[in-house]
Amino acid sequence: MVKTEKNYKRLKGSHGFRQRLLLSTLSSTPIIIEDIRTNETWPGLRSHEISLLRLFETVCDDCRVVINQTGTKLKYEPGTIMGGRINRPHDCGVSRSIGYFLEPLVVLCLFAKEPLTISLRGVTNDSKDPSVDTFKSAAFHILKRFGVDFEDLSLKIESRGLPPNGGGEVILSVPIVQNLTAVDWIDEGFVKKIRGVTFSNKVSSQFESSMIRAARGIINPLVSDVHIFTDHRAGPPAGNSPGYGILLVAETTSGCYISVDTAASHGRDEDTSDLADDVKKDLMPPEDIGKGIANALLEEIGQSGVVDSSYQGLLFLLCALCPQDISKIRIS
Template structure:
């Protein structure tokens, strides 16, 4: 065995994405100074949980963390995939935090992936499981991911702080590589779909949110359907909460999504739930989410701002062919993703702002990542 050379990185930012790119590009990494000066130094619970998840879906990956958690050595293994896997995502971040990298990894596995994830299904910080189902999975199909075997089932919902949700994710493997895309026409919005949910509160909360959101949309568009998903008993998780997820579908097959969740947060004393805080009334939630969706549509581009990072990553993983996409204003996560792609995959994007439309056109030649770990028949 020769000496392993590690790519040296510093700080805690974009840890999840760095680990994902390290795995895809088989690059061992050494990250130092992880929150070295913070009150609680080192890796946070959800970051450790994500490392455990990488160990679950891959074989022969090696993780070393020092005592304070401020230094991490990671040597990626082979992504195996497999069925009947399970992972508890914990309660410090929602399942959405784990889903994005997991979907990409699953495509390059040895076997199709089927995994049960437990934890928080909806929270304000990460995209909700509904958004993944209605906007993220259709995005993958653009890149030639087969729709058979690609699904996300919501078994039960759970909001912060006590979670209790459960979803099952299935991801097929790609048989060689993704497909490069030219995707620049966002089209016109033809319909709006959505789903509202409530756990351990009255179903009336959902009806009020839907009524408020439709009040805004119906002035602009006749085809608006927002479904209700009221959970009770064991399927309602362990905490009260409600929320709504909306998707605008365009004439050219683009999906623009937003979502929000209202629930109690933890108080200052970590285990103490701050129920003194008034929750936002459902009527305001409905109006606010409708305005957010209109804002995303106004920005232009073929996807919404939360999906920028994933879109760029998929373009970079394509064969050595040109991919061309149009997005609205670049968000910090999207910009950081472009930097990480350059560092790990050596793929650079040509970025051309278009002042007339306020959008940005990006072009790149993919790194040609092939699924080498799949079983060759």
């Protein structure tokens, strides 16, 4: 049976693109999105949004995507979520990091026919999206709360990639579930330990030492159990661009994981894919990055939520996808 446009749910604008695509697929509801950035200098879909569409096509059968010539109108008809082992790596591009793709992909493939294993290539760490490290450290524990088998969740970092040229690769494995389990999650607990990782690609490892000293200067007087590991890379595992960064994760007595992360590297302009203005500027000193990330972690902890602000959207989404049971959660 051929669907007419009357069967499609009509939406406007670019807001919530990932969530619209995900919920359309999970509910088997075809959608039409019109007026996508029609009033902007560079109208239409961005390269990372098109890449996300192609990723959904990869893990689904009979998925149909039609984009008009200017990219300002999208017609999307979802298919069957298959999952399985995807042999061909998916190129996420460099305008957004792999973290942008992980959230919708993981939630989608929880309801696939077969467990998913896929390789994603692109940017692993930047200052815009949650990193692959915090997704593994924080988001996986959120999924565990909702009944996802934690042992079968896997995210292996084969190589790190920073803007502007990426070059990172991760291998993601996602199990399937019959149903999610509603949660009663309102006790944020007290911080009992902090773990972290610094990384440096194609630059001196001294950058990592400087970030660790600066971060420890702020958090050591407050928490006694602090370990920050280093991940210095050169050659192919370091990707295609130099840079450095740090992530911190606070674990609480009630099993909450509060994460923050950032990276210093030269970026690309999201709209044009040209080198951004900051390419001519010096990168932020590692000492400032260490202090900034430690203060950011304290700020997230002070907001007294069971998850940090980066993963509130994922938490709401999982609550909405539970059966009719009521979930109780505490957010900042």
